[in-house]
Amino acid sequence: MTSAEVTRRRAMGAGLGALAGALAGCSGASGPVRRLRLATGPEGGPYNAFGKALAQAVAASGHRIEIVPVSTAASVNNLRKLDDGSVELALAMADAAEDAVLGREPFPRPTPVTALARVYVNYTHLVVAADGPVRSVKDLAGRPVAAGAAGSGVQVVTERVLRAAGLSGAPAPAPAPVSTPAPTSTPAPTSTPAPTSTPAPTSTPAPTSTPAPAADERPLGLAASVSALREGSVDALFWSGGVPTPALAALARELPLRFLPLDDYVGPLRERYAPVYTAVTLPAGVYGLTEPVGTIGVGNYLMARADVPQDAVRDLLRVVFDRWRDLLREVTAGARLEPRFAISTGEVPLHPGAVAHYRSVYG
Template sequence: MTRAELSRRRVAAGWLGAGMAALTGCGAAAGPRRRLRLATGPEGGPYNAFGRALARAVGASDTGLEIVPVSTSASVDNLRELAGGSVELALAMADVAEDAVLGREPFARPAAVTALARTYVNHTHLLVPADSPVRSVAGLAGRPVAVGAAGSGVQVVAGRVLRAAGLGPGPSAVRDRQLGLGASVAALREGAVDALFWSGGVPTAALTEAAREVPVRFLPLDGYVGPLREAFGPVYTAVTLPPPVYGLTEPVGTIGVGNFLLAGDGVPEDAVRALLAVVFDRWRDLLREVTAGVRLEPRFAISTGSVPLHPGAARYYRSVYG
């Protein structure tokens, strides 16, 4: 089955779910609601959790909106669906969003998408078994490595780190395995891969569970922040995995990448302003299952780099925060 067919099936499933929700909840609010399809991520992942939480929060509001989460492979897939008009909203990592608006690989041309908010920061995780001889990214040469699912932002940042370490195409290249988070953890546990990359909030529940079951080590990646910023701009930042998450006894330096809530050009300004009102009112609920110890603030939310703010978002921030 082709990616396009899979995309159409996911969107159709989202619309079917929306129709059932409308039938069962038709008395909840006066008048029809404006439906906005939101490209999230795979079932069980953080984007999917954020999307479901946003749909619940908006559904309980009096905005006249309805959010329909659509499961996808995540960032790259989401930007393609948003640019193609299959969805009205999307979640994506900031580096992939900038690639889309600038027309950089893996996108063939610039995409007309806009940002509503920068929501939270992903931390790049690189795990190996605790008894592995691998002590650095360079030590992964020639080894099987889980680099994220096809169409995901994990795959983008993993590829850039590996190339920065001299492990791009050629004799030293890793044997990349395109696997989602659950499959990556299983492959590491079974010895089918020697390392796995993940980009997500801290802590990520699947990695917390994996660290309880199998002794693992987290390799530092902060040494690659400089080269990545030089190549791709300030979208990459230095962050740490703090103890005691994952059983760590000391911080591990790594790469941070923001996450954006995005919209297509055709989403009306009033819908964007109403949606953002819910986001800032209910941000604790939205981030509860995604990342810990952070809050969503306007000065953080408007930092969207090369991705322009939607006009409705710009008006929302000016009207509420000056």
């Protein structure tokens, strides 16, 4: 056991117990290699790239764990795989993860999953052809839109933005109840003579506003979305990922694009779905942008089943924090992984092994 590991064991909080410390100190020394399947995303996407980079980093670390990336449709699909036990680890967007834990649509019941770390932030992209008819979210009414693959986190945030804009085919959820104080009592009015009758006014129908037609949401993954926008079979595509996303950067080099602002929707989404949504900015220079574009940020969580052993979780997190520059290089530019950021997982509980790691290393 190295002196660093001895120091970590001594620094552990009393509530963690000696057993967790012993497991942390000995996990790399002996025993069989523990194989952990990691649900990532579609081939060529950022989750898939992160999963492959993590598998390589773990293999080079000397810890007795093996990460096996599994290609999927991404967040919602990944959370379901965690729940049914077909994987032990997963990547998922924060909004989908909270939906799973709280049992909100599309999850029929609360799902017992845990977080290991919030690893980076996705930026929501709404991309249209520069010479096309769409200049704002409202212009998507009745138009074909690439809305993210079925079972993806992109599809979740797309549906919520369109719903907030009144362009979703799904009914808008009821607003959260607002408590109001009970009215103060007032004395009964004194009697007054009955008013003389007056003829009833002729009824006139109240004006009705015709709702805008819903956007035509197409369940397309990133590669298919890019192809559809290039070919003109959709008027816009939604994407949630790192900056720059290589597929969009490549498209911007061959086709003039416009990236539409979405920051006006951060407030409504936070009000309805809690603070997993934040205001972020696509910086000038990326994708050829001449000025920044405000949009919606959503965290990405590295997640695990609660029954993954604590020593395996601690070994995995050591690799994540040692090699975060390599893991994020192909995913999002300029990102950092810091403990204060990593433990901010909202309604999603941290795995006990993650709690042990953060306490032992950072106090």
